[in-house]
Amino acid sequence: MTVRTNRRVPFRLPPVLDIGIAIGVAIFVAIGTFFAAELQHPQREPDTLGIALVVLTALSLAWRRRAPQLVLAACVGLLAGYLLLGYPYGPIQLCMVFAMFELARQRPARVSLRSCAAALVGVTAALAASRLLIEGTVPATLLAVWTAWLIIPWSVGALVHVTRSARIREQRELVARAALEERMRMAREVHDVAGHGFSAVAMQAGVALLVFDEQPDQTRRSLEAIKETSATALTELRTMLSSFPHGQSEEVAPQGLDDIDALARGVRAGGLDVRLSVPDIDLPEDIGRAAYRIAQEALTNALRHAGPATAEVTVRLADEVLVVEVRDNGVGAPRLQPGRGLAGMRERVAALGGSISTWSPPEGGFIVSAKLPLGGGEK
Structure with missing residues (x-):
């Protein structure tokens, strides 16, 4: 009789360099959020909860190379919650840009495209809902610019992936x-x-x-x-x-x-x-x-x-x-x-x-x- 045992994969911290980069990004994004609030009139000023969402979103980037899809999902969920709570637009959105780029860089285009498209739909829906709650309207120009802005990191990451794959394939052929x-x-x-x-x-x-x-x-x-x-x-x-x-x-x-x-x-x-x-x-x-x-x-x-x-x-x-x-x-x-x-x-x-x-x-x-x-x- 064969006895099967479920072996759990031990939790491993990301490399020290990735942790340091994530901490630096978290500090930058947290400080930048206060400056962004000064330039806007948000429904809700940055408070402990808002800064916590910002910091968690940035810190999740430490795992961007080890688990890019999970990191993108975490960024989407945290960013959507941040927007729905009425916090000001700001540097937190750069975290999703980095996550999309890293996923497109590591995974084949057909895989990264599906994940990034789902992330784009989710965050865009959260943005539209927040605008409706605050202003009662959603400018079409804002949605178009927002969508185009998030497509760029996927395109660049996919290009890097294709170039690297071609170089590796050429080396193997040589x-x-x-x-x-x-x-x-x-x-x-x-x-x-x-x-x-x-x-x-x-x-x-x-x-x-x-x-x-x-x-x-x-x-x-x-x-x-x-x-x-x-x-x-x-x-x-x-x-x-x-x-x-x-x-x-x-x-x-x-x-x-x-x-x-x-x-x-x-x-x-x-x-x-x-x-x-x-x-x-x-x-x-x-x-x-x-x-x-x-x-x-x-x-x-x-x-x-x-x-x-x-x-x-x-x-x-x-x-x-x-x-x-x-x-x-x-x-x-x-x-x-x-x-x-x-x-x-x-x-x-x-x-x-x-x-x-x-x-x-x-x-x-x-x-x-x-x-x-x-x-x-x-x-």
């Missing part, structure tokens, strides 16, 4: 977009590292199995290449994971042009002949990393799809643009269906303001050519 871009970047990095590593290991293992009995030396070289490729892929994964807050604390230099030679050795061990033309160039870190990843993905695709072939990696500078070209003379791909690897290369190049082209010449083979402007990176 955070979501940044998270999506980070996930895409991580997926691209994992594909580049794992895709190349697994492809090279699979090819090298196939070679080792093929010549296991007849060529033990080649088997040893293939196993050594598997070990080197696995260690390199593991190091790259650790480097990538170190970018997370709870990742590895040790820093590993990212790959660049200097690492393409080791990359080519691993691919050769997998059975694809690779020729290099890579000059010694001092490049921004992200440009060098992108050049390495392009060569890695292109050689991985050649290793998997080109068949018996030779691949050539060429890197050169042309008018402050780094050109990375990888071509092979394999079977080619006349009906290319781009996968995640080629898409990742295009995204990586586009992020640096460059361009990339991939095609299969009529005579066979496949070419990947990327252009990376040096101004797109940072040293």
Whole structure:
């Protein structure tokens, strides 16, 4: 059997700052009421009851941020009683203005509009009744000015609410977009590292199995290449994971042009002949990393799809643009269906303001050519 207990929410005082503001408003409104009475001829002069209503109305504003609807209701009730008792118009009406503004600022427009409209009707009815009791008539101009005067705080508060909501929504969209871009970047990095590593290991293992009995030396070289490729892929994964807050604390230099030679050795061990033309160039870190990843993905695709072939990696500078070209003379791909690897290369190049082209010449083979402007990176 489930026993339900009614838990009461404990009463909590508002923040000290709000209490101080409410006390200041109460003092100002109480003093202002006496000055307002001097300028009018009210049916009833401010007395203890009138000042008590004024002070209570002002003090209720201390809860305006914690319970704006209750505060507005309290202001309406106290102000209506104040007017019906024949006290002079005065600063007490500013309390309702503040309450309406705060409700419109915190709540959606459809909610605040209903509450403020009900409050406006109630106070306007109290004003009309007080005028009828005192003067026997209700000037239409007074009601129109009174209504317009109370609509203004709701309009300003609703505008503030809409602006703040739009800003918060924009911030959330930026955070979501940044998270999506980070996930895409991580997926691209994992594909580049794992895709190349697994492809090279699979090819090298196939070679080792093929010549296991007849060529033990080649088997040893293939196993050594598997070990080197696995260690390199593991190091790259650790480097990538170190970018997370709870990742590895040790820093590993990212790959660049200097690492393409080791990359080519691993691919050769997998059975694809690779020729290099890579000059010694001092490049921004992200440009060098992108050049390495392009060569890695292109050689991985050649290793998997080109068949018996030779691949050539060429890197050169042309008018402050780094050109990375990888071509092979394999079977080619006349009906290319781009996968995640080629898409990742295009995204990586586009992020640096460059361009990339991939095609299969009529005579066979496949070419990947990327252009990376040096101004797109940072040293």
